Amino acid sequence: xxEVFKKELLELIRDKKTLFFVLALPMLVxxxxxxxxxxxxxxxxxxxxxxxxxxxIVNEQxxxxxxxxxxxxxxxxKYAGEETFSSVEELKQAVRSGIIDVGIFLQSDPQKELSxxxxxxxxxxxxxxxxxxxxxxxxxxxxNEVSENLREQTLxxxxxxxxxxxxxxxxxxxxxVDTADKRENLGEKLGAFIxxxxxxxxxxxxxxxxxDLGAGEKERGTLETLLLxxxxxxxxxxxxxxxxxxxxxACATVTVLSMAVWxxxxxxxxxxDTVKSAFSSVTGTDFLLIFALLVPIAAIFSSLxxxxxxxxxxxxxxxxxxxxxxxxxxxxxxxxxMPNMELTAKTxxxxxxxxxxxxxxxxxxxxxxxxxxxxxxxSALLATVLLAFCVRWFSKxxxxxx
Amino acid sequence: xxxxLGPNGAGKTTTLRMLSTALKPDSGQIHINGQDVVARxxxxxxxxxxxxxxxxxxxxxxxxxxxxxxxxxHGLKGRALKTRCDELFEVLDMGxxxxxxxxxxxxxxxxxxxxxxAVVHQPDVVVLDEPTTGLDIMTTQTVINFIRELKSKGTPVxxxxxxxxxxxxxxxxxxxxxxxxxxxxDTLENFKVKGQSQELNQAFLNLLQGVAHV
Numbered sequence: 001x002x003e004v005f006k007k008e009l010l011e012l013i014r015d016k017k018t019l020f021f022v023l024a025l026p027m028l029v030x031x032x033x034x035x036x037x038x039x040x041x042x043x044x045x046x047x048x049x050x051x052x053x054x055x056x057i058v059n060e061q062x063x064x065x066x067x068x069x070x071x072x073x074x075x076x077x078k079y080a081g082e083e084t085f086s087s088v089e090e091l092k093q094a095v096r097s098g099i100i101d102v103g104i105f106l107q108s109d110p111q112k113e114l115s116x117x118x119x120x121x122x123x124x125x126x127x128x129x130x131x132x133x134x135x136x137x138x139x140x141x142x143x144n145e146v147s148e149n150l151r152e153q154t155l156x157x158x159x160x161x162x163x164x165x166x167x168x169x170x171x172x173x174x175x176x177v178d179t180a181d182k183r184e185n186l187g188e189k190l191g192a193f194i195x196x197x198x199x200x201x202x203x204x205x206x207x208x209x210x211x212d213l214g215a216g217e218k219e220r221g222t223l224e225t226l227l228l229x230x231x232x233x234x235x236x237x238x239x240x241x242x243x244x245x246x247x248x249x250a251c252a253t254v255t256v257l258s259m260a261v262w263x264x265x266x267x268x269x270x271x272x273d274t275v276k277s278a279f280s281s282v283t284g285t286d287f288l289l290i291f292a293l294l295v296p297i298a299a300i301f302s303s304l305x306x307x308x309x310x311x312x313x314x315x316x317x318x319x320x321x322x323x324x325x326x327x328x329x330x331x332x333x334x335x336x337x338m339p340n341m342e343l344t345a346k347t348x349x350x351x352x353x354x355x356x357x358x359x360x361x362x363x364x365x366x367x368x369x370x371x372x373x374x375x376x377x378x379s380a381l382l383a384t385v386l387l388a389f390c391v392r393w394f395s396k397x398x399x400x401x402x
Numbered sequence: 403x404x405x406x407l408g409p410n411g412a413g414k415t416t417t418l419r420m421l422s423t424a425l426k427p428d429s430g431q432i433h434i435n436g437q438d439v440v441a442r443x444x445x446x447x448x449x450x451x452x453x454x455x456x457x458x459x460x461x462x463x464x465x466x467x468x469x470x471x472x473x474x475x476h477g478l479k480g481r482a483l484k485t486r487c488d489e490l491f492e493v494l495d496m497g498x499x500x501x502x503x504x505x506x507x508x509x510x511x512x513x514x515x516x517x518x519x520a521v522v523h524q525p526d527v528v529v530l531d532e533p534t535t536g537l538d539i540m541t542t543q544t545v546i547n548f549i550r551e552l553k554s555k556g557t558p559v560x561x562x563x564x565x566x567x568x569x570x571x572x573x574x575x576x577x578x579x580x581x582x583x584x585x586x587x588d589t590l591e592n593f594k595v596k597g598q599s600q601e602l603n604q605a606f607l608n609l610l611q612g613v614a615h616v
Contacts (some may be wrong), residue, residue: 003474007463012504014462221458225519229420229475231446397425 004231004239012209012243014309019156021208022247026201026255033263052077053101053135055124056085056094062106063122065149067158069142070104072311075134091125100123102126110150159170187364194363195356196289197259202294203329205251207322213240214309215289215318223400233395237306241387244306248298253291271282289372295361296379304385307393313402332356348374351382403553405573406562407606413582414562418531421560422452435526448476451525453533457516461505463513465496468504469522476523479491490518493551509540517548528552530561534568566602578609585609 012018020395056079060067070076079100085091091103103125110120126135130321155165171240178185217223226236305322312318332352335341343357393399408414412605413499419425421432423443432439432446439446459468467492473483485532492516499507521528530549536541542547549572552559561567569576569590577588586609596612597605 003471007460007467007471009462012460045580200573220461221454221456224419224424225452225457225472226449227424228447228452229472230444230477231475232444268510298551401419401425 001231001235001242004236005242008213008240009242009246010210012247015202015212018212020241022124022205022251022324025259026251029392031258036245047199049075049133050132053102054079054099055102056091057099057104057106058086058091059106062109062120063146063265064145066146070139073138073142075138076102088123095127102139104139110147113331114154136206181365183258184364187360191360191363192356195295195336195359196333198290198294198359199257199297199352199356200326200329201255202248202252202298203301203326204340206248206298206305207246207326209314210240210244210305210309211312211318211322213243214306215312215315216309217402218312219314223394227400234391235393237387241302241306241390243292244302245298248302249291252294252298256287256290277323286365286384289362289367289393290359290392291353293358293372293375293379296376296383297352298385299383300351300379303383303390306360307390310390310393311399326376336360343368343371345371349360351379355379403549403558403573404560404575404577405569406560406577406579407564407566407569407581408562409591409610410580412579414579415531416582417579418452418529418560418562420549421527422450423447424452436483437452448523449526451523451528453516453520453521453528453529454531454535456519459507459512459515459519461501461549461611462505464501464509465518466500467506468515470474472519478523482583484543486522486524487518490522494518494548508515509537509545513537513541513544517545521552526558528557530557530559534565566606570602580604584606 052074053076055070055076056072057067071078081099083099085094085103085393088103088105091100091105094100095103095112105123105125106120107122108120113120124136124139126133126137126213152162152165156162156169160168216224227233249350304325308321308325309318310323329352332350333356335350336353336356340359341353343346343354347357348354348371358367358372358375406414406417416425420427423432423439423446423499423590426443430440433447436447437445438448439449449465458472459465463471466487469487471482473487478486487544491497495518496511496518499511502511504512507515531596533545533549537545545566549559553572561572569571571589576586576588576590577584578593586593588596593609594602597607597609599605599608
């Protein structure tokens with residue numbers, strides 16, 4: 001078995017594709033992609049922020065103060081054309097045809113409406129389909145300023161001093177005192193994201209070498225000669241399984257280390273004290289616990305993908321079988337993200353979901369070690385069953401010589 | 403030296419796979435040196451060397467590493483492994499490409515490495531499944547020389563082929579199978595007699611047609 005493992009490992013290390021998928025991809029490509037997405041995203045946001053929008057106000061007389069604020073805002077430029085518009089429909093048409101970027105319809109004077117005890121209804125006409133759009137927020141913010149001034153003025157006229165206005169408008173001020181510390185709070189959010197990244201990578205780290213070691217052997221014509229050596233099928237499968245398992249864990253470890261390095265680099269550039277203080281309480285033991293949880297899950301995936309690969313006749317056929325599995329692994333992770341989904345004696349028995357929930361608990365610092373042991377045992381048992389199935393699969397002529 | 407003949411789909415590969423313990427027969431027995439290899443396949447595998455025209459090598463291992471890997475799987479280690487491998491590398495003239503990765507070897511070089519791999523454990527019986535199919539003349543000659551070498555050493559060889567000139571050149575005995583049934587098992591001379599032709603291809607066809615009539 002050890003000879004098979006040594007040889008498979010040697011071949012794996014010499015395979016550029018495997019090295020790319022297991023080491024280079026998580027080490028470099030992911031941070032590069034993240035940096036690229038971040039850069040492009042910030043550029044798009046900056047562009048949207050700096051964009052100056054042409055506007056047109058209908059019934060400007062109903063809101064002189066507001067019209068003035070919009071006029072002096074750096075993001076808006078008054079329409080200087082000759083066309084005039086008088087209704088929401090006309091404004092819509094003008095936005096659609098690109099004459100203006102935004103139309104503002106002031107239906108009535110808020111001061112007059114207020115004297116009648118009514119609200120003024122103003123409308124902002126623009127194309128909200130763009131993903132990054134500050135038009136509405138900015139115009140609403142300006143309208144709020146006018147609205148607040150008007151309210152303040154009216155209340156003073158009614159004899160209510162400025163100092164008392166806040167208390168009258170909001171007699172009860174309620175605030176929360178959270179018993180959860182920063183780590184628990186942040187862990188609830190980030191802890192759900194980490195398994196989402198880690199678990200599929202564990203699968204990816206297992207898939208490629210498994211395809212090479214099973215279907216790849218069939219395709220290259222080396223399987224038959226291997227089967228004719230005086231090595232038991234169990235030893236052969238174990239040798240291959242250990243290689244796949246190692247690759248899977250290597251992929252996960254490299255990813256975690258790479259992410260840790262890149263997060264620390266990012267933190268050193270950006271001031272994120274909350275994140276810093278939250279993560280500073282995540283100890284080395286916690287990382288070891290996460291790794292300990294990944295071992296049985298990697299074993300489950302390794303057995304599964306090896307069995308699939310042994311069944312497949314060719315590399316391509318194996319890849320076709322792996323695709324739905326890759327999709328399928330997200331389902332139990334998504335279950336762990338559902339509201340109020342917690343690690344209990346029951347959920348500790350659901351494969352993959354249990355590990356995802358446990359990782360979240362570890363990051364939060366609220367892990368139950370009894371449940372953790374339960375997860376490791378349950379996952380190890382499942383991995384053993386799958387491995388036994390894999391050995392059986394590897395002994396079946398109808399599978400090997402399809 | 404037994405030549406196994408038969409049309410495509412006759413069951414030659416299945417028979418050889420059973421002999422080499424890759425497949426388990428539904429019934430019957432296979433004995434090598436008195437050992438029942440169906441009951442004890444792991445023991446049987448130590449006595450069998452198997453090679454076919456489509457047998458591959460591990461591309462990312464060198465020719466030397468390929469041969470040594472199979473030697474180790476057959477239980478050879480240390481000095482014994484080195485001596486045996488060096489002996490094969492010399493006999494097969496593999497010195498110039500020993501450390502080259504198998505994926506970069508020519509077909510002839512690959513087949514030499516394959517031969518070394520198949521006999522590195524000094525098997526009692528060598529099973530060859532169409533060992534020259536798809537090979538060029540030079541590589542075919544390497545395989546033929548290898549089989550001759552085995553013959554001269556008295557190692558029993560069973561090989562299937564469609565090339566009757568190879569049969570004439572190498573075989574002492576011929577077995578013809580059709581649809582999984584043995585329809586001839588005798589010497590080359592009797593093959594010509596029963597096939598009613600001195601020309602082997604014709605004799606083979608006559609023999610099969612005779613079977614069809616039966």
